[in-house]
Amino acid sequence: MPKEVSFLDSVNRYFDMAAPHTGLDAGxxxxxxxxxxVYQVHFPVKINGEVKVIEAYRAQHSHHRSPTKGGIRYSNHVSQDEVVALATLMSYKCAIVDVPFGGAKGGVKINPWEYSEKDLENITRRYTTELIKRKFIGPAVDVPAPDYxxxxxxxxxxxxxxxxxxPDDINAAGCVTGKPVNQNGVRGRTEATGRGVFYGIREACNQPDLMEKLGLTMGIEGKTxxxxxxxxxGSHTATISQDEGGVKIIGVSEVEGAIYNKEGIDIHALLRHREHHGSILSFPGVQIYGKExxxxxxxxxxxxxxxxxxxxQIDAENAGSVRAKIIAEAANGPVTADGAAILAERGVVVIPDIYxxxxxxxxxxxxxxxxxSHMRFGRLQKRFxxxxxxxxxxxxxxxxxKKISQRDKDMITHGADEIDLIRSGLEETMITGFQGVYxxxxxxxGIKDLRTAAFALAISKISSDYIALGIWP
Known part of the structure; x- marks a missing residue:
């Protein structure tokens, strides 16, 4: 049985594979x-009349740009190695898409579904207080966001x-992102990662030589x-790919099991079904694979x-059985380094998570x-x-x-709302990011896969900041 490789080990192995292609000094x-x-903290919170000690972390991988940026996850699987790995990926991710942040990540070691809303609020506020005391949060210091x-x-x-x-910080709203829209959030944040995944896959499918290598037709439309x-x-990737890309969703898995239908699955109907019934396994007209x-x-x-x-999720044990032609890493680190090596040998294209x-x-x-800026996007120019x-x-x-129909007139004369501008900016970012990696x-x-290319690009961009800003002696 292959030796289990940690998430952090995989990330560092990817770095080591890309580093020789950058020509940079070893130091x-x-x-x-x-x-x-890395900040590790244990803090007490009263739960149901008893005091429970909570373990939590915040890692800041790189300060080549400020502030640092990264989500906070609540999970029983949170560990220092996991948080460091995720913070590391965030540094590289920001560099690839030219977002001017250093990478960070936070984690609280709890199962959030075991706590009441009030308990979760107490845990969150206490964790935030600990970050404030150690100056690990602030609009110019470190900006958390949602995660798992x-x-x-x-x-x-x-x-x-x-x-x-x-109370006197007029930029306090910038201390965290992913907030509700009515509390200084931004429209389009909830769908952002899934929509970005769609844009990235679509751009990959628009590369003639890549599609020829895989034996696929150009474009995303009609692909399974x-x-x-x-x-x-996953849900936003699926719905946007189906609705805007013309993709056919033929298989889905969740914690309760998996389903398959080669003729296609209506993802909206599936999501409604799972919300109503609590499972995808009772969805009609599909092959069912149980939890095991x-x-x-x-x-x-x-x-x-x-x-x-x-x-x-894809490692040395199952990489040889993968029958997809493209693996699009919507999650962080779903393919281990050993699994990636096997996929590369088999000619499977992996679009890497860090992009x-x-x-x-x-x-x-x-x-x-x-x-x-204290201003929503579109406020100045929409009506003009x-x-x-x-x-x-x-x-x-x-x-x-000749008269234009009212429907066409409304479409032509529509000024950009905040959501339109956010989506446009995201699309531009993902297209430009892929072009840089490609x-x-x-x-x-010497570079044989997109992941190595992405890491090499990220390393080169970060090194430029270190040298230009005088951080590196």
């Missing part, structure tokens, strides 16, 4: 690789706690997709496999900018643009003597 590479700061087990509710508690400690995990990222066989989803034949759950799931931090960056477009349409109608891949004969 500088070491500085980029290591995690700069957390969401807008927890981010609102963090914001409120920070504001209580810093399998989704592992129907959480926030839910990893069989990795072996379904398809064009695109999207692991959107937790890390280490593909950067949509979340990209839109978090937009929210942070909104908080610092609508008037200009309306006048153009009127001129065309007057000149031609250029590194195609222009360097």
């Amino acid at each position: 500088l590479l070491t500085q980029i690789k290591i995690c700069n700061s 087990g957390t969401g807008p509710r927890e981010m609102a508690w963090i914001y409120d706690t920070y504001r209580a400690f810093h 997709m399998v989704i592992q995990g129907l959480g926030n990222v 066989k839910r990893r069989a989803v990795m072996e379904f034949e398809c064009d695109i496999l999207v692991p959107a759950a937790l890390e280490n 593909l799931n950067a949509g979340g931090v990209t839109v978090s960056y937009f929210e942070w900018l909104k908080n610092l 643009d609508e008037r200009v477009y309306t006048n153009i349409v009127k001129q065309i109608e007057d000149t031609t003597g 250029a590194m891949y195609t222009n360097n004969d």
Whole structure:
């Protein structure tokens, strides 16, 4: 049986594979690789009349840019190694998509579904207080965001706690992102990671030489997709890919098991069914794989496999059985280093997590900018643009003597709302990010896969900051 490789070990192995292609000094590479700061804390919280001691972490991997940025996850599996690995990936992720943050990550070692809302609020506020005391949070210092087990509710508690400690900080809303829209959040944040995954897959499918290598037609439309995990990222990836990309979803897995239908699964109907019945296994017209066989989803034949759950899902044991042509890493670290080596030998293209799931931090960056500017996107130009477009349409109608239908007129004269601008900015970011990774891949004969190219690109960009800012002696 293969030796189990930790998530952090896999990340560091990927770094070591890419480092020789950068031509950088060994000392500088070491500085980029290591995690700069890790804060471990244990704090007491009263739960049901008893005091429970909670274990928690915050890691700041790199300070080549400020503030540092990264989510906070609530999970029984939280450990220092996991948090450091995730913070490390965040540094590289931000560099690839030109988001000016250093990487960070937080974790609280609890199962959030075992606690009441009031208990979770107490835990979140106490954790935030600990970060404030150690100066591990602030709009110019370190900006958390949602992750596995957390969401807008927890981010609102963090914001409120920070504001209580810093009542005079006019930029306090920028201390955390992923907040509810009515509490200085930004529209489009909830869907951001999944939408970014879609944009990334679509851009990969628009590369003629890559599609020719895989024996696939150009474009994303009509391609078959399998989704592992129907959480926030998986569900939005699936719905957007189906609705906007014309993708056929043929397989889905969740904690209770997996389902398959080669003719396609209506993802909206499936999500409604699971919400109502609590399981995907009773969805009609599909082949069913029970809980003990839910990893069989990795072996379904398809064009695109999207692991959107937790890390280490494809390893040395099952990589040889994967029948997808493209693996799109929507989750962090779903493929181990050993698994990736086997996939590369078999010609499977892996679109790496450090690029593909950067949509979340990209839109978090937009929210942070909104908080610092104290103005929602579109406020200044929306009505002006609508008037200009309306006048153009009127001129065309007057000149031609023909009338445009009201539906077409509304579409043409629509000024950009905040959600339109957020989606446009995210699309531009993901397209440009892929082009950077792909250029590194195609222009360097020694680089054999997209992950190595992505790591090499990230390392090179971070090194430029170290040198330009005088951080490196």
